[in-house]
Amino acid sequence: MKLVSYDSGAGWQPGLLHDDQVFSLNSALHAAGLISRDLPSVRAFLRQHGGQLPTIAAALGPLLADGTAESVGGVATVRLGPPVTDPLKVLCVGLNYSDHVGETGRAMPTHPDLFAKFASSLIGPYDTIDRSDVTDNLDFEGELAVVIGRECSRVDESDALSYVAGLSVLNDITARDLQYRGTQWLAGKAVDRATPFGPAIVTLDEIGDPQSLDIETFVNGSRVQGSNTKYMIFPIARIISYVSQFLTLSPGDVIATGTPEGIGAKRNPPLWLRPGDKVEVRLEKIGILNNQVI
Template identity: 35%
Template structure:
């Protein structure tokens, strides 16, 4: 099942994508994730009734999409989690997952403009597979960890490199407003046969920049959920960005780096999860 959020006059609303359009539903993404398979069975029955009754559905192209998980308690990110990306960054393969975080101010929906901070001059893209947690997880064994995942979505871990490396803490360059586009869909786990065998790509103004597979991950999804749950409680709706493959601007030779600028359009595409597109707009 593909879930999304969209803007209405009364605020954000949850929708289910169908072949005929989007069916609006009253539940929040987080409550659906928490109720898991029970909620999905109820939603599937609701969608079937609506289609059978000829209920008027919403044309997706006319909707203003929001981040597919609009209110996560935590947004956790994994650095240097693809072998070839670590190599292009001239950094050693990590012995343990490298964790940092973003906040909900960084969330953006597909199609939403993302502001470039006034001081930032080295803005980069990072196509990423994101995990969405479906069950409260604490001290989860690796062999059981996949059962705690509700679904997956595409993410763009936008990064202002000059701010990121201003100090030895990465947070400033990662947490700017809109620097975590998420979506367009939250795709439930049952529709993703193997999250470690997905093509993952990014484009800038239509030009292919990253073209890899999630099979190049150093720490796989089950290992990440298990590892993180040893130190903090993961809750339904929490989001884990699992790292980016090679091909980011920072990995280019210095003389060939052309950083993202005002008007650039960045698209992240992951097999089965859709295309997440945002345009960068320089702050006045």
């Protein structure tokens, strides 16, 4: 199952992506007899049904295939937003690939290095990144994003993946000059409308092993990052377990799991994003972000 948020013309609505068509999630749930009133968002859906996603996927699949559910258009014509438009938390892990740690010259971390973004930072998978007026040092970081499906507190690593709704793609666009003005990274990481996220939340049953996925980033068609999630220092389950020991994770919360080597700041000369540049992040079995800087 692939969960999306789409622009209905009157705001974001929860949807499903199936065979390059976007469907109304509410229409599909009504047709399956699973809800009596519309749900306002993907987060609201996860809050109510995040523990039953395999069962719901099995019920909705035939309705999407036979046209019972309402299609709102092809993915090429419907504007997609961040799959969760209103997360309570957007957490990010820094320095989670050993090659990236090496290029920064930092010591290998012993625990996940965490920072935060906000819902206002997120944009859709094909939206423009219009932050070139904020910084001269705009950088890219292709990442796998985890979306939490049910409330998660003090969970064991062995059980952590059962709290995951699915995976998505995130580009941790960073204003490096703002990031390093102080000792905290927030200013460079939480810039408004600068973090592409999507196109969908893909449930784990469609992915298989989340620690064996190729990830690549391209700038203007040139490959600038390439790795596999098996090279994470802290795998997804460990990150979730670690965070949940001190912070309750809620349905719809997003965790970006770090970027591999190749960021623009560590190239010689640095590769900063400029207006007109196109940035693409590809994550195997999950999807592609394709954004232009303006």
